[in-house]
Amino acid sequence: MGRFRIKVYLRLRPSDKPSPFIHIQPTSSTVQIDDDKHAGGGPPKNYTERRLFRFDGIIQSSSQEAVFDECAKGVVEDVLTGYHGTIFAYGQVGSGKTFTMTGETKTFIYCGLIPRCIHRIFEEKESKPAAEIKVHVSYLEIHNEVIYDLLAKREAASQITTLEEDGTVEFRGLTRVLCTTEEQALKLFFEGERHKAVAVHPLNQVQVSSRSHCMFTLYVERHAGMASIPEKTAAKLNLVDLAGFGQSKGIEFSEQSKKEIVNINKSLIFLEQISSFRFAQFVQELNTNAIINKLLDPTYTRRKYERQISDLKQELALKDALNGRTDIAYDLTDEMKSELRARVNDFLLQDAEVETIPVDNLKQVREIFKLFREAQMTMLAKLEVLQKELRVTVDVPMMKESITPTLEEEVGVGELDNQGFHVGVAPVNARPDSIDGIPSKMNVNIDDVLASTLFDQQMEAPKKVAPNREKKNKAFIYFKHHTSEGNEYENFLKETRFVLRLKRKLAQELCNHINEVKFDIANLNRLQVTYCRKT
Ligand SMILES: Nc1ncnc2c1ncn2[C@@H]1O[C@H](COP(=O)(O)OP(=O)(O)OP(=O)(O)O)[C@@H](O)[C@H]1O
Structure with missing residues (x-):
């Protein structure tokens, strides 16, 4: 992995009337701008501010081929090696971005960077069949914050979603077309061009002005080269033509006002130039982390790991043998x-x-x-x-009665008939073995104690009352609270419940004690074994 600075080139559109304030120094790749304070209007100032901007290269009156060789060739070669690459054109409306990226397509000498990048990649594909280069292309446009797929049928254009992850942006649903020939890729590019949003602009009247950002991407997959290492690389080359910026962007002008606007805008255009230079300086400061994007063949990877595992096993067996651990x-x-x-x-x-x-x-x-x-x-x-x-689904008062199966065992008080109604005294042997799956006899061991605690907790929870029991319950409550016999039973029940809780507590303590004793016995056994071994 390497860190690379973004390279910035300044391409100047030929002009009949070059600005007297801009001084180009191609040898040092610098531009000096005299910021005439009078030019912007306002109160007169008697000084001129000088600004110096440095670039990686300044391109003036160069052929399209020379521009490709200087700015793009290296990036394409890196893409063919497996690095991602991006070339983008930025500048004012009419400054020559589309001329640089697309060019004039009638003759190859005027073709811009995109057709030339396509040409170079297919040239490599044809000259190195062993590399099995595969090329896919996509073309998208961002217009008024909406992403359009320039290679899709119009009705499917708004299906793209963006996914941002780990600092990368992915466009889901974007059409990717496999191209086997250069002609195919060029055809798709020019087809996409026809779908772009353009408009006439006062600063770009010779040609229609791009009103959107467009990105043509070439996805290049290839074998790393040596047949014995079936590694593949998968890199992409983004070629971006950004919408031109300018203070007058997007405004429709009448013929009448165009002349005035040109004059008024002179100073503003000048400021825009400064701002684009500033942006260029800012981009120059940015670093990128470049890595080769490897695509591993799954069969090869599996075989590689199998080999590694077998090697490790052999090594381990050897180590064990040397350490006398052969039985492992x-x-x-x-x-x-x-x-x-x-x-x-x-x-x-x-x-x-x-x-x-x-x-x-x-x-x-x-x-x-x-x-x-x-x-x-x-x-x-x-x-x-x-x-x-x-979980017994009976009402709360009935449940409180029914949780005391041991109660009657000890005191012989009446049992429930399991129909939700208290029927008075019943002999112990007349009780059912269980009530709704709950054992009626309670052995005092830790599990039962815990289960009964759990059971108690559940009894406290409010339960749904079955509608057909409501009458009986009311009668039962009346019996408990308003008849002397009922009162007697109720008080007796409360007392015995108290006794039962006490006994449960005792049982719990007893169980804990038993566990402690068991633990002590186990410890003694262990000590005994250790002692025997030592003696
Ligand atoms: N280096 C150049 N040499 C010759 N002509 C150029 C050059 N750069 C731009 N032009 C011409 O200037 C005009 C405007 O250029 P172009 O459309 O590429 O600008 P732009 O920056 O893409 O504008 P917009 O932002 O409006 O799309 C075109 O007619 C183009 O042919």
């Missing part, structure tokens, strides 16, 4: 995978030591992580199923 297998067989699975299961389910899982190489580590991930996914799926089962 880097490719896991099915047998090895199921062995690893068994070890991971032992670790997760049987409290086996983590050291029992072999970690000799990266493939094993990856496989182990995969197994852990699988186990985690299975557990999450199970948890989800469990949570679904616990």
